[in-house]
Amino acid sequence: MIRKSLLSALGLLFASSAFAEWELNMPRGVTELSAETYELHMIVLWVCVWIGIFVFGAMIWSLIFHRKAAGHKPAQFSHSTVAEIVWTIIPVVILLAMAIPAAKTMIELEDTRNPDLTIVATAYQWKWHYKYQDEGLEFYSSLARPSLEARRLDSEKSPWEVENYLLEVDRPVVVPVGAKVRLLLTSNDVVHAWWVPELAIKKDAVPGIVNETWFRAEQVGTYRGQCAELCGKDHGYMPIVVEVVEPDAFQAWVDSRNESDVSVATAN
Amino acid sequence: MTTAVADAHEAHDDHGPAKGIKRWLFTTNHKDIGTMYLIFSLTMLFVGGAMAMVIRSELAQPGLQFVHPEFFNQMTTMHALIMVFGAVMPAFVGLANWMIPLMIGAPDMALPRMNNWSFWILPVAFGMLGSTLLMPGGAPAGGWTMYPPLVLQTGDAFPFLVFSVHLMGLSSIMGAINVIVTIMNMRTPSMSLIKMPIFVWTWLITAYLLIAVMPVLAGAVTMLLTDQFFGTSFFLAAGGGDPVMFQHIFWFFGHPEVYIMILPAFGVVSEIIPTFSRKPLFGHDSMVYAAASIAFLSFIVWAHHMFTVGMPLTGQMFFMFATMLIAVPTGVKVFNWVATMWKGAMTFETPMLFSLGFVFLFTIGGFSGLMLAIAPADVQYHDTYFVVAHFHYVLVPGSVFAIMAGAYYWLPKWTGHMYNETAGKIHFWTSTIFVNLTFFPMHFLGLAGMPRRIPDYSTQFADFNFMASIGAFGFGLSQLIFVYVLLTSKKGEKATAEVWDKPYGLEWTVPSPAPYHTFDEAPEMPVRSVH
Numbered sequence: 092m093i094r095k096s097l098l099s100a101l102g103l104l105f106a107s108s109a110f111a112e113w114e115l116n117m118p119r120g121v122t123e124l125s126a127e128t129y130e131l132h133m134i135v136l137w138v139c140v141w142i143g144i145f146v147f148g149a150m151i152w153s154l155i156f157h158r159k160a161a162g163h164k165p166a167q168f169s170h171s172t173v174a175e176i177v178w179t180i181i182p183v184v185i186l187l188a189m190a191i192p193a194a195k196t197m198i199e200l201e202d203t204r205n206p207d208l209t210i211v212a213t214a215y216q217w218k219w220h221y222k223y224q225d226e227g228l229e230f231y232s233s234l235a236r237p238s239l240e241a242r243r244l245d246s247e248k249s250p251w252e253v254e255n256y257l258l259e260v261d262r263p264v265v266v267p268v269g270a271k272v273r274l275l276l277t278s279n280d281v282v283h284a285w286w287v288p289e290l291a292i293k294k295d296a297v298p299g300i301v302n303e304t305w306f307r308a309e310q311v312g313t314y315r316g317q318c319a320e321l322c323g324k325d326h327g328y329m330p331i332v333v334e335v336v337e338p339d340a341f342q343a344w345v346d347s348r349n350e351s352d353v354s355v356a357t358a359n
Numbered sequence: 360m361t362t363a364v365a366d367a368h369e370a371h372d373d374h375g376p377a378k379g380i381k382r383w384l385f386t387t388n389h390k391d392i393g394t395m396y397l398i399f400s401l402t403m404l405f406v407g408g409a410m411a412m413v414i415r416s417e418l419a420q421p422g423l424q425f426v427h428p429e430f431f432n433q434m435t436t437m438h439a440l441i442m443v444f445g446a447v448m449p450a451f452v453g454l455a456n457w458m459i460p461l462m463i464g465a466p467d468m469a470l471p472r473m474n475n476w477s478f479w480i481l482p483v484a485f486g487m488l489g490s491t492l493l494m495p496g497g498a499p500a501g502g503w504t505m506y507p508p509l510v511l512q513t514g515d516a517f518p519f520l521v522f523s524v525h526l527m528g529l530s531s532i533m534g535a536i537n538v539i540v541t542i543m544n545m546r547t548p549s550m551s552l553i554k555m556p557i558f559v560w561t562w563l564i565t566a567y568l569l570i571a572v573m574p575v576l577a578g579a580v581t582m583l584l585t586d587q588f589f590g591t592s593f594f595l596a597a598g599g600g601d602p603v604m605f606q607h608i609f610w611f612f613g614h615p616e617v618y619i620m621i622l623p624a625f626g627v628v629s630e631i632i633p634t635f636s637r638k639p640l641f642g643h644d645s646m647v648y649a650a651a652s653i654a655f656l657s658f659i660v661w662a663h664h665m666f667t668v669g670m671p672l673t674g675q676m677f678f679m680f681a682t683m684l685i686a687v688p689t690g691v692k693v694f695n696w697v698a699t700m701w702k703g704a705m706t707f708e709t710p711m712l713f714s715l716g717f718v719f720l721f722t723i724g725g726f727s728g729l730m731l732a733i734a735p736a737d738v739q740y741h742d743t744y745f746v747v748a749h750f751h752y753v754l755v756p757g758s759v760f761a762i763m764a765g766a767y768y769w770l771p772k773w774t775g776h777m778y779n780e781t782a783g784k785i786h787f788w789t790s791t792i793f794v795n796l797t798f799f800p801m802h803f804l805g806l807a808g809m810p811r812r813i814p815d816y817s818t819q820f821a822d823f824n825f826m827a828s829i830g831a832f833g834f835g836l837s838q839l840i841f842v843y844v845l846l847t848s849k850k851g852e853k854a855t856a857e858v859w860d861k862p863y864g865l866e867w868t869v870p871s872p873a874p875y876h877t878f879d880e881a882p883e884m885p886v887r888s889v890h
Contacts, residue, residue, distance in 0.1 A: 114803065114806070114807030114808070114819065115803045115806070115807070116803075116806050116807075117739055117806045117807075118807075118808070124735075127735070128735050128736055128738065128739055131733055131735055131736045132730065132733075132736045132739065135729060135730045135733050135736065136730065138729075139726035139727075139729060139730065142726070143722070143723075143726060146693060146694070146697060146722065147719065147722075149697050149701070150697050150700065150715075150718065150719070153697065153700045153701050153702075153703070153705070154700070154705065154715070157636075157700060157701065157702055157703050157704065157705055158704070158705050158706070158707075159637070159704040159705060159706045160706070163702070163703070163704045163705075164704060165636065165637040165638045165702065165703045165704040166638060166701075166702040166703070167638060167639065167889065168638075168641075168702075169638075169639040169640065169641055169642070169643065170641060170642050170643075170644075170645075171641075171698075174694075174698065175642055175645055175691070178690065178691065178694045179687060179690075179691060182686055182687050182690045183687060186683045186684070186686060186687070189683070189733065190679070190680060190683060193679065193733045193734060193735055193736075194676060194679070196735040197672065197675060197676065197679070197734050197735050198672065200735055200738070201672045201675075241422065242422070242423065242815060243423065244423040244424075244425075244426075244427055246422065246423070249422065250421040250422040250815075250817075250818055251421070251818055255817065256421060256817050256818050257815060257816065257817045258817045280508065281506075281507075281508045281509040281512070282506055282508070282509065282602060284667055284741075284742060286742075286810070288739060288808040291738065291739055292738065293667045293738050293739065293741055293742070294667055294669065295667050295668045295669060297596075297602055297603055297668070297669065298508060298596045298597075298602060299596020299597070299600075299601070299602065300596070300601075300602075300603065300669065302668075302669035303669075316808070317808075317810050317813075318810070319667075319741065319742040319743070319810045320506075320742060321432070321501065321502045321506070321509065321812045322509060323432075323500075323501075323509060323512065324427075324428040324429045324432060324500070325428060326428075326432075326812060326813060327428065327810075327812075327813030327814055327815050327816070328428075328815075
């Protein structure tokens with residue numbers, strides 16, 4: 092386990108860093124679909140692990156026992172129709188078994204009907220613009236100031252001093268918990284992509300095209316993501332933050348935004 | 360075939376290579392051209408590798424330490440273009456040039472002058488591409504995928520990018536035509552198609568893929584060119600065009616392209632594993648059918664690179680199922696390699712070590728490929744470091760290891776001397792350790808939510824990135840051992856014609872080093888010797 096020992100050696104080097112925050116796996120997320128996506132991911136991961144154990148096991152067995160140094164005399168067989176049929180059919184069966192739940196999740200993922208709330212997100216180089224269609228409110232959302240200061244090449248501020256470095260915005264998207272939120276995505280310039288891992292949706296924002304996707308967050312909290320399609324020099328600097336709040340708090344937020352002057356929305 | 364060689368010395372038109380630089384500029388000899396391709400490819404490996412070092416230096420820690428984001432994007436774009444078109448593809452063409460005529464008993468490639476031309480286009484293409492680093496606006500920075508509208512924001516480099524891609528395509532197409540014509544017309548008469556060595560077979564299939572898709576890429580970049588300079592709107596929404604159409608066209612080229620880079624690798628390891636297992640290749644014919652199935656499927660899976668682009672549900676379904684199907688023929692190949700080793704009498708010289716590394720690590724890349732095929736999960740994986748881990752596993756310990764394996768395997772045939780086996784083994788083990796240290800943590804980074812193609816990242820990704828950077832530097836330095844092996848390759852003991860322990864194939868019937876001209880007369884198929 093060279094990797095493990097190296098890992099811990101490097102860990103010592105970085106004793107001050109956020110060692111405990113190490114994530115190894117896809118987040119389970121906070122929507123029904125994100126959980127389903129996570130399950131699919133785990134199923135196919137375990138399928139791969141088991142096939143790996145079987146194939147690599149056979150290979151390692153062979154490497155140990157079928158060596159010339161171990162005095163093994165080479166057999167001269169070069170085909171076996173039975174074996175070849177077996178190892179063609181078994182993978183087909185496994186694939187079919189995986190295709191069914193995958194197709195089911197995909198159908199749900201594409202079902203954007205009957206939303207409770209519709210948000211139009213327009214991508215710009217390099218920020219997002221959000222418009223709540225029925226609430227009549229809109230605003231730009233860009234990288235928060237502390238990250239902006241620390242991201243420069245000659246910056247004296249260390250990224251380690253910034254909370255949620257590169258994953259914080261000035262104005263987050265706020266949505267009510269339990270509501271089906273439909274997201275309409277487009278772009279003003281180049282192709283971008285809207286991605287929040289905990290919500291398990293990623294969709295491209297393409298100029299001239301309106302894409303749809305949806306999520307229903309089931310837990311109150313703050314969820315962070317980033318632009319996921321290369322969009323120019325500041326591609327790494329246009330994060331997405333979604334705050335999922337109780338319906339009352341959401342209504343209060345909408346009211347306060349509408350009361351505060353419109354200039355906030357258009358100041359950018 | 361000692362007789363063939365003896366005849367060659369007496370033949371009235373026999374002459375050695377020209378003297379000095381003319382030998383290399385004007386050569387029509389498949390061995391010289393093969394050597395030039397291989398040296399060019401190695402040079403590009405180091406150039407593209409140096410760019411990877413810039414990338415990994417910047418990513419070693421959060422925050423920007425060395426380069427601006429603009430330059431970082433230039434590095435990722437150029438690294439990919441150089442490695443794909445400059446390192447991996449020419450390496451396989453080099454191996455094809457050297458080995459296909461020797462393996463099928465042909466005196467040379469069928470179209471030797473075109474062969475010279477298709478090589479010499481490459482330094483021009485890459486000189487042009489490299490020169491963009493010095494131009495106003497810098498080198499292309501929109502990714503090797505060249506998605507519009509972003510790629511149209513490239514500065515003065517843009518037309519040079521397009522023309523260099525045209526040249527690379529031209530070179531590849533001519534190389535592919537040459538391979539097909541050679542294989543179809545110049546096989547020794549006793550070698551039927553199905554009896555051809557697997558390396559020849561995989562290259563034949565690859566050559567058809569190249570001819571089918573390189574013009575598609577050329578068309579796509581030409582449309583970019585006219586969009587930029589001649590007022591067309593193929594991909595511009597404002598003029599009624601569709602940016603997504605470019606992605607479809609690009610990946611219609613791009614997916615077969617990834618098999619162009621892996622099928623010859625399958626061929627190389629399928630030659631090596633039987634030799635060092637002292638057993639015939641298991642399922643020779645099914646290997647051929649599997650390679651052909653993979654090639655066919657490669658044309659109908661392109662949109663799995665685009666699951667987040669906003670496709671109709673039925674489209675996504677089709678591309679998901681078709682992609683999953685690829686696992687079947689690929690699995691057959693892996694099982695066949697394992698079955699070849701099974702009950703063999705294996706020894707572990709450097710070519711075998713690299714081939715075994717290939718089978719293990721390519722399979723890991725295949726597994727992550729299967730995971731990526733599952734469309735809803737791909738929504739999470741897409742454009743993250745998980746994808747970066749996946750394609751580097753199939754390309755580095757996949758294609759590059761196979762190229763290394765082939766280079767070690769045939770090096771004594773090329774130089775006439777055994778290479779330094781100890782150095783070779785050190786090269787293998789350091790490469791293997793560091794390649795895993797580089798790319799394995801990237802799976803975790805991607806799953807934890809790190810997008811690809813970013814110059815800076817949030818602090819929770821710091822540790823794995825630091826590991827990957829250490830690994831990358833180690834891997835880069837390990838390749839210097841290979842240079843050492845090459846520089847000392849003529850110092851070892853004299854190689855016999857067979858080089859290894861009773862390998863099977865026509866290339867082992869000519870002396871080592873292979874004479875400048877071989878197979879003036881068509882040879883008979885050799886008889887397989889029993890161990």
